[in-house]
Amino acid sequence: MTSGLWELVLKGIWTTVQLLVLSALLAAFVSFAVGIARTHRLWIVRFLAGFYTEVFRGTSALVMIFWVFFVLPLAFGWQLVPMWAGTLALGLTYGAYGSEIVRGALNAVDPAQKEGGVALGFTPAQRMRKILLPQAVPEMIPPFSNLLIELLKGTALVSVMGMGDLAFSGNLVRLALQESAGIYTYILLIYFVIAFLLTRVMRGLERHLKAGVR
């Protein structure tokens, strides 16, 4: 492979990393917003959050990407930059999966902790911030770590829309060299290394957070 082609792959890695970080941030925000809403005391809030989860978890990520790239501009006139369109589709979809993690971890906190907060006169927001979340967040890290790997794998889908991510650069190199075994092996290895680094980071984060609680 020539250096020009490697440069293409490097650009692809950069796009994939950018997309991963942006969509992970959006997914984290959606996860917490929807997950916390699912433990709300008003039924209508719980219902709407549950409806969101069912809809966005029910549909396929690739169909969602198609929808954001093709239907959103035509039907509503919102033409998004590819990076933001990809972020939106991935963040909303994976956020729905994440909201289940947040809800599960919040429900797993000992009810006595919540009652303790009520007895001490904490407001619901204070209870959430100072009692429930500090105990629930460390428990969320291992499932979130798995979800992050799923998200990394999901970022490859934007290449179908012609976005120049890592998978797309692989296709370009294949066309340039007329040879596929080598380049796809490299691409798969690069994804594997990124996934490995992510699990390491998440494990470190888990240790750090757990040290703060106990």
Added chain:
Amino acid sequence: MTWDWSAVGEFMPLFWDGLIVTLQALALGSLISFSLGLVWALLMRTPTRWVQWPVGIVTEFVRDTPLLVQLFFLFYVLPEWGLTLSAMATGVLAIGLHYSTYTMQVYRAGIDAVPPGQWEAATALNLSRTRTWRAVILPQAIRRVVPALGNYVISMLKDTPMLMTITVLELLGRARLFSQEHFQFTEPVTVIGVAFIVISYLASLLLRTLERRLVR
């Protein structure tokens, strides 16, 4: 926003054709992932690390890399190696292989959850190794893991649109074909989006019933 019901009507015949292809891919992919996953799980239980390590590394690698790139790999590389499969067969193989690395973990958990007393009883009854697995351990393990396997069938369903990228005309492929011919994107993509939500919701209801009947 314009919504054209006549476009939906025109798309429907294509939709049903695509649905059949999607369900076929799903059924075959599930079959491969269920059987291959069991093979991985059993290989991981062999006592020598010369089997455990390679299987562990390969499955970890397949699990942590995108299915889309694996699809391209199989679709473009297998012919270079002299093995030419149809696009559908390649897609089914890729999905089955990818998800076998997930079902493998499900089986492992199921096998680990069989109480040690069952193993000891099998030893006490002097059952052979094969018979212990076939008549005692696996029936109990598999019964426990059916709901978890079902969840992966739903995940697989949501990954079948990727087969479009290797020219298989499943739901999304038909929707794209229709859009390109009629210049109407909104209707077909929305119809299949809703179809995916409905199918996976129905499947999860079905699964919950199954779970109640199997795991008591």
